[in-house]
Amino acid sequence: DIQMTQSPSSVSASVGDRVTITCRASQGISSWLVWYQQKPGKAPKLLIYAASSLQSGVPSRFSGSGSGTDFTLTISSLQPEDFATYYCQQANSFPLTFGGGTKVEIK
Amino acid sequence: QVQLVESGGGVVQPGRSLRLSCAASGFTFSNYGMHWVRQAPGKGLEWVAVIWNDGSKKYYADSVKGRFTISRDNSKNTLYLQMDSLRAEDTAVYYCARWGGSVNPPLDYWGQGTLVTVSS
Numbered sequence: 001d002i003q004m005t006q007s008p009s010s011v012s013a014s015v016g017d018r019v020t021i022t023c024r025a026s027q028g029i030s031s032w033l034v035w036y037q038q039k040p041g042k043a044p045k046l047l048i049y050a051a052s053s054l055q056s057g058v059p060s061r062f063s064g065s066g067s068g069t070d071f072t073l074t075i076s077s078l079q080p081e082d083f084a085t086y087y088c089q090q091a092n093s094f095p096l097t098f099g100g101g102t103k104v105e106i107k
Numbered sequence: 108q109v110q111l112v113e114s115g116g117g118v119v120q121p122g123r124s125l126r127l128s129c130a131a132s133g134f135t136f137s138n139y140g141m142h143w144v145r146q147a148p149g150k151g152l153e154w155v156a157v158i159w160n161d162g163s164k165k166y167y168a169d170s171v172k173g174r175f176t177i178s179r180d181n182s183k184n185t186l187y188l189q190m191d192s193l194r195a196e197d198t199a200v201y202y203c204a205r206w207g208g209s210v211n212p213p214l215d216y217w218g219q220g221t222l223v224t225v226s227s
Contacts, residue, residue: 032211034213034214036152036214038152042219043202043217043218043219043220044144044152044202044214044217045217046207046213046214046215046216049207049212049213049215050211050213055213055215087151087152089152089154089213089214091211091212091213092211094157094166095154095166095167095168095169096142096154096157097154098151098152098153098154099151100151101151101152
């Protein structure tokens with residue numbers, strides 16, 4: 001199975017800050033990497049697929065990059081509604097696997 | 108708009124069975140593969156199972172293989188998860204999710220989830 005490791009596990013930031021989250025795969029997954037946002041008590045929401053493609057309706061302050069084993073999610077200017085937990089997921093092969101999550105908290 | 112509504116969760120004793128349903132609307136259900144993903148209380152996301160759009164292929168996480176069965180009825184636009192021999196560690200919110208089109212697609216729409224609690 002492909003292991004997905006996210007860092008940091010949590011980050012404290014202020015509105016307007018630039019936030020970067022990293023995801024590392026235990027083996028190469030090309031660009032088959034997905035990012036989701038989850039708010040408490042809610043279902044995950046798709047943000048980015050194929051490492052860097054923005055899902056329709058997602059604000060452009062979200063961006064993704066990377067290929068192979070190393071990937072990043074960047075929020076260019078954190079907004080109040082962005083405080084949530086973010087998960088990466090590899091879409092290269094079954095079983096699908098998720099990172100452990102990164103909680104973005106208010107500083 | 109795409110809508111996925113799970114049902115069937117509840118409290119069940121260890122070793123017993125439960126069947127979850129996911130009613131789909133707002134898209135052509137028979138054109139899409141579907142997944143189940145679960146989340147234990149306070150924990151991260153864990154993929155459970157996938158079924159192809161026509162039911163021809165199914166894959167499972169090792170943690171549920173041999174105990175859970177994913178199925179679908181395209182005439183009813185409904186996805187199912189039959190869960191047998193339930194264990195305490197199966198306690199989680201269970202989400203159904205649509206497998207978006209194209210190559211190696213993401214899970215692009217998710218239901219609101221249904222809570223399964225396995226406890227004596």
